[in-house]
Amino acid sequence: MMATRSEAVATGAVRAAEEALQGYPQKPWRILPFLGPAFVACVAYIDPGNFATNVAGGSKFGFTLAWVIVASNLMAMLIQTLSAKLGIATGRNLPEVCRERFSRRTSIALWLQAELIAMATDLAEFLGAALGFHLLFGMGLFPAALLTGVTTFAILGLQRIGLRPFEAVIAGFVAAIGACYLAELYYAHPPLGTVGLHMVRPEFAGSESVLLSVGILGATVMPHVIYLHSALTQNRVVPQNEEEAKRLYLYTRIDVVIAMTIAGLINLAMLVMAASTFFRSGLLNVDSLEGAHRTLNPVLGGASSTLFALALLASGLSSSTVGTLSGQVVMQGFIRRRIPIFVRRLVTMLPALFVAGIGLDPSRTLVLSQVVLSFGIPFALVPLVWFTSRREIMGTLVNRRATTAVAALVAALISALNVFLLGQTLGLA
Secondary structure, eight states: OOOOGGGSOOOHHHHHHHHHHTTOOOOGGGGGGGOSHHHHHHGGGGSHHHHHHHHHHHHHHTTTTHHHHHHHHHHHHHHHHHHHHHHHHHSSOHHHHHHHHSOHHHHHHHHHHHHHHHHHHHHHHHHHHHHHHHHHHOOOHHHHHHHHHHHHHHHHGGGGGOHHHHHHHHHHHHHHHHHHHHHHHHHHOOOHHHHHHHHHOOOOSSHHHHHHHHHHHHTSOOHHHHHHHHHHHHSSSOOSSHHHHHHHHHHHHHHHHHHHHHHHHHHHHHHHHHIIIIITTTOOOOOSHHHHHHHHHHHHOHHHHHHHHHHHHHHHHHHHHHHHHHHHHHHHHHHSOOOOHHHHHHHHHHHHHHHHHHTOOHHHHHHHHHHHHHHHHHHHHHHHHHHHTOHHHHGGGOOOHHHHHHHHHHHHHHHHHHHHHHHHHTTOO
């Protein structure tokens, strides 16, 4: 069901996108108005939790698990593409479709678990940003958390002048993280041929590497950003017919591939940096963000540890901001309620301020938040795959049978891995 074009925001970027959909002469820069939503979504894949996992993998097992990051990224591309497609085809986001298709009781239950997941995710991302300020400027963790709150309020305020400036700032954070890790690799001098080989050769280095691989794969999909991506595309550019919908979906896939490729390369750079510095130096137990920052200084010099802190700060600020937006989508979609976004930001930052104030280990808190995150993955993945396979919902953009089969396999694999990882963490497996 197509919405009217008047529902889309009448900006220059939207007008340019509409012209491209109508089949005006196609030129390479026609893709530019369609870039943005996937860059907002991709920050969830380079959040502070990924920093911790990738550093641990590289320091303990060298380049061995590079292929796991490649596989994880391919899965993420598929899932985020389906989420974006749902928004284009229906004009509604995933929580809204759930509310329409499920009972009120089920929708409320889904909303409650999604809110819990969003808060746990935001706790990790907010603490990551605070830790970045702490490592960069040497301030206490609690003042760093307060500064993080002020900064995220400022970033969220950009939405008052339009969505494109907000998307541009988030994309700028992604570029900053990438630039920091590009510089890290320059200092680390990794063997590129060896890295390339491990990217395509699946192997393990003992049972512990298998468990860490499960952790990397199991944390591939972030539930809150599945909800958000469908919201970012639902009315951004509105197609008027099936041909325009197909063309818009093509451009959206390009957006996803570009953004998620950048996120995948950054994740790979994290592991390669850790492998090239810690593993080659015999430092096999660097499993915390503070430890990585502290150890980089004597191994590669002060510039490398500063770059690491800057990348962590950019990651935490951007992912925490995006997490707040996801919370708005979840509430509005499941129960048709909305609170001011700054109130939501204030409420969701309170747990992180509490953790920082009483002096809990931030890295350990990051791990525990990932455990909570594991609960919510099936509740986002299964409905997404189901809805996008139904022609009465998706129309011409319904999944092909092969796409549905692969997506169902990925959803089952990721859900099973998270259950296994949860059991391991809680000592049940």
